Amino acid sequence: xxxxxxxxxxxxxxxxxxxxxxxxxxxxxxxxxxxxxxxxxxxxxxxxxxxxxxxxxxxxxxxxxxxxxxxxxxxxxxxxxxxxxxxxxxxxxxxxxxxxxxxxxxxxxxxxxxxxxxxxxxxxxxxxxxxxxxxxxxxxxxxxxxxxxxxxxxxxxxxxxxxxxxxxxxxxxxxxxxxxxxxxxxxxxxxxxxxxxxxxxxxxxxxxxxxxxxxxxxxxxxxxx
Numbered sequence: 001x002x003x004x005x006x007x008x009x010x011x012x013x014x015x016x017x018x019x020x021x022x023x024x025x026x027x028x029x030x031x032x033x034x035x036x037x038x039x040x041x042x043x044x045x046x047x048x049x050x051x052x053x054x055x056x057x058x059x060x061x062x063x064x065x066x067x068x069x070x071x072x073x074x075x076x077x078x079x080x081x082x083x084x085x086x087x088x089x090x091x092x093x094x095x096x097x098x099x100x101x102x103x104x105x106x107x108x109x110x111x112x113x114x115x116x117x118x119x120x121x122x123x124x125x126x127x128x129x130x131x132x133x134x135x136x137x138x139x140x141x142x143x144x145x146x147x148x149x150x151x152x153x154x155x156x157x158x159x160x161x162x163x164x165x166x167x168x169x170x171x172x173x174x175x176x177x178x179x180x181x182x183x184x185x186x187x188x189x190x191x192x193x194x195x196x197x198x199x200x201x202x203x204x205x206x207x208x209x210x211x212x213x214x215x216x217x218x219x220x221x222x223x224x225x
Contacts, residue, residue, distance in 0.1 A: 001224075002033060002034075002036075002037035003034065003037045003038050003041055003220075003221070003224040004221055004224050004225065006030050006031075006033040006034035006037060007034050007217060007220060007221060008217070008221055010022065010030055011214075011217045022114060024097055027096050027097060027114035028092075028093045028096050028097075029093075030114070031092050031093070031096045031114065032089055032092050032093040032096075035085070035089040035092050036082075036085045036086055036089050038220075039081075039084075039085035039088070039089065039133070040078075040081050040082055040085050041223075041224060042133075042134065042137045042192065043081040043084075043085070043137060044077075044078055044081055045137075045141065045188060046137045046140045046141050046144070047074070047077050047078065047081070048074075049140070049141055049144040049145060049148075049184075049185075050140060050144050051073070051074060052144070052148060053144040053145075053147050053148050053151075056147075056148055056151045056152070057147070057151060088129070088133075091122070091126060095116050095122070096114055096116050097114065097116060127200070127203075131196070134192060134196055137192075138188075138189055138192060138193065141185055141188055141189065142185065142189065145181050145182070145184070145185040148177075148181055149178050149181055149182065152174040152177055152178050152181075153174070153178070155174055156172055156174040156175070187222075187223055188223060191219060191220075191222040191223040192223060194219050195216065195219045195220040195222075198212070198215065198216040198219060198220075199216060199220075202216055
């Protein structure tokens with residue numbers, strides 16, 4: 001919800017030509033909240049997938065004793081995600097400024113309703129950090145999802161002879177769970193990967209078109225929606 005509100009509402013107002021509705025403090029707050037919310041959403045989804053994968057693996061689950069302590073682990077991990085993203089995204093609040101006119105050439109990376117003082121070197125460093133964290137989350141999501149699918153497939157094979165005697169036409173629980181996992185990970189990876197590519201493309205263009213910016217916002221809002 002925070003991702004959608006911090007990105008969708010300002011973009012919608014800017015679409016209706018209300019491009020000076022935010023002052024400098026508003027721009028800092030909106031961009032900062034969006035980056036924090038996006039990072040937390042990405043991280044907590046990966047954490048959920050990781051805890052589910054551990055739960056499905058009996059040997060690891062017994063070893064970590066997660067059937068007793070998993071709620072505390074999940075709460076602490078989510079809290080840690082919030083703290084880390086609050087700290088990592090502090091530069092966003094420092095370098096984002098309010099709307100500016102086109103004559104001020106000291107402003108770089110002018111958005112539809114805000115601008116930024118971020119220099120090329122700092123922008124490159126920030127891009128590397130965000131790309132690394134996003135890539136790590138996507139890789140973890142893929143690994144945990146693949147492991148869950150394999151565990152469910154092996155379990156289905158083990159109990160196949162029991163279900164075959166029932167002659168039940170219903171789809172097995174393992175098959176339904178596998179379909180859900182595959183749909184989730186496909187949407188997760190495709191939306192976030194495409195959004196990252198579009199964002200990078202926009203930053204490399206001198207004057208990106210409005211439809212390209214609109215598509216970028218739409219894709220970035222796809223998975224939270």
